Amino acid sequence: MPLNRERVLDEALRLVDEEGLDRLSLRILAARLNVQAPTLYWHVKNKSELLDALADAVMDEAIAAVPPPAGVGDGREWLFEALRALRAALLQHRDGARIISGARDSLRRGDFSETAMATLVQRGMDARDARLLVLVGERFTVGWVLEEQSPPPEGPAPSVEQLRARFPVATRAIGDYFTGTGRTADDLFDDAARLALGLPGAGRS
Amino acid sequence: MPLNRERVLDEALRLVDEEGLDRLSLRILAARLNVQAPTLYWHVKNKSELLDALADAVMDEAIAAVPPPAGVGDGREWLFEALRALRAALLQHRDGARIISGARDSLRRGDFSETAMATLVQRGMDARDARLLVLVGERFTVGWVLEEQSPPPEGPAPSVEQLRARFPVATRAIGDYFTGTGRTADDLFDDAARLALGLPGAGRS
DNA sequence: CGTAGTTCTCTAACACCGTAAGAGGGAGAT
DNA sequence: ATCTCCCTCTTACGGTGTTAGAGAACTACG
Known part of the structure; x- marks a missing residue:
């Protein structure tokens, strides 16, 4: 073979x-x-082209996972689902977000944006608003997963007390969000994405 | 010396x-x-530590550029200004976004989030909302600048017609946004950031 | 059948990279 | 005068992406 x-x-x-x-x-x-x-x-051709091809492959999976538009709204809810699919596809592969953000020449990135924007416009959204919303959602999601997939620091992890001392507000907010409540990182992304898209929800507990 | x-x-x-x-x-x-x-x-210590130090340096500039909180609102407007400062600091250096997103161990990232969240909470925002909003704003901004700073593909740039054929909706929306109007990439970021933060404005033309 | 051409893999080599080991020079203190 | 600390050096190792070119295997053609 x-x-x-x-x-x-x-x-x-x-x-x-x-x-x-x-x-x-x-x-x-x-x-x-x-x-x-x-x-x-x-x-x-060379390693750079190989990396571009990997980015294309990952984006293909993301595009394939986007659900068909359905329902009634102006499409914001659908875009939210598309971003969930994008995040899931990136998380599917180690360093998935780095792969696609490092690609120099991948038209699949554009395909994702294009179909997203076209769907929104087709459902009645103003083209300018659609573009802005898709741009926000896409770059937010990539930035988000980039952070989620970034490896922990090399040395020993800083102690909880040190973190609490340096970042009191953040640690308390994180604690409130996760401990006791059954919430997961997926829920956090959902809440953040809904916020970024201006969707209601992000159900207060 | x-x-x-x-x-x-x-x-x-x-x-x-x-x-x-x-x-x-x-x-x-x-x-x-x-x-x-x-x-x-x-x-x-080694190159990785050097890169972390560079990330710290860039983030220090970003933090220093954040304006002091002023005005009346619940702080969303201030956060918007802080994100503008963050973007400007990243754009100040070539590959600025890559530098900070690649850092394995930079506490300055956390400092930025912490002061942002603390400022919002101090101005009356719910801690959970503040965390979500800061997370959204920060990761959106990094993702945005990462894209802005990504170098063009190596080969000859694809022609305008090719782009228009493959991405009709996107190219038209881009054209409508920039041509004729005096708008710049800075304006586009402002509009996108306001959208992500749920701020009014993004002045329709 | 022989020969030419295409397709794929090989070896050898180049310039560069991060990094470890350890020698040595120079200044200041004892 | 020796000891010690600080800082820079040389040398070297194993790794990287990449190029040049030889050669094997298969196919097509005269």
């Missing part, structure tokens, strides 16, 4: 999932494919 | 500003300081 571009990309994504984006090197990837590193250059 | 940590960090930031984050290597940095690469290890 000969090597082809698809197998290279699949294995690259698997490698990133297992070891993280920083460990993706052409030599390691080649070894996993039982091949020498320069061989990859036959199937891929 | 002996080398010290401060001079190393200053020169590193200058190097990043001139050449971009990808070109920051210990050898190049050392050469600019008329020193050999391993010498830097006397002043800095």
Whole structure:
């Protein structure tokens, strides 16, 4: 079975999932494919193009996960669901947000925006508002997941008391949000995303 | 004049500003300081710690640029100004957003959030709402500037017609926003940020 | 059948990277 | 005069992306 571009990309994504984006090197990837590193250059222009292709793959999954528009509203609720799907797709892969935010040349990013904006406009929203809303939602979500996926600091984690001393308001707010209540990180994103989109809800407890 | 940590960090930031984050290597940095690469290890633990220090430096500038709270509202308007200051500080340095989003261990990020949340709470906002709002604003802004600062694709830029064919809604909305009107990228950020924070305005034209 | 061409993988090498180990110079204190 | 601390040096290791070019295997053509 000969090597082809698809197998290279699949294995690259698997490698990133297992070891993280920083460990993706052409030599390691080649070894996993039982091949020498320069061989990859036959199937891929260079590493940067490989990274772009990975970003495309991740975005494809995100786009595929977006639910079809339904319901009645002006589409804000649908956009909210689309952002949930985007976040889920990014979380599906280790460093997913870094992959797509680092891509130099990925038209799939634009596809996501375009279909989102088109859907909103089709449902009656002003084009200018739609663009603004999609831009806000998309960049907010990427920034959010980027933070969620950022690895913890290298040294020993700072103690809870130290954090409480330096960030009293934040730690108390975090504590109030999670402890006792059965809320999860997913709920926090939902609340934040609804807020960013100007949607009601974010159900007070 | 002996080398010290401060001079190393200053020169590193200058190097990043001139050449971009990808070109920051210990050898190049050392050469600019008329020193050999391993010498830097006397002043800095390793490259990762250096990057964290750069992130701290950038965030310090952002924090310093935040205006003192004033006025009357519940603080949302002030937070909006704080986000503008954050964006401006990130734009001040090449790859500013990447620098702070890549930092593994920077407490200054937390300082920004903490003072923002404390300010909002002090002005009467519910702690939970304040946290959510600050989180939304901060991550939105970082995601936004990350996109603003991402370099153009390597090859020749795709033609306007190609873009219009693939992204009709988006290109039309962009055109409507900028052409003719005297609006700038700064205005677009302002509109988007106000939307994300639930502030009125984003003056319809 | 032979030969030419295409497709894929190989080896060898280059320049660069972060980083470790340890030698040594120079200044100040004992 | 020696000891000690601070700072810089040389040397080296294993890793990186990438290029150049040789060569094997297969296909198509005369």
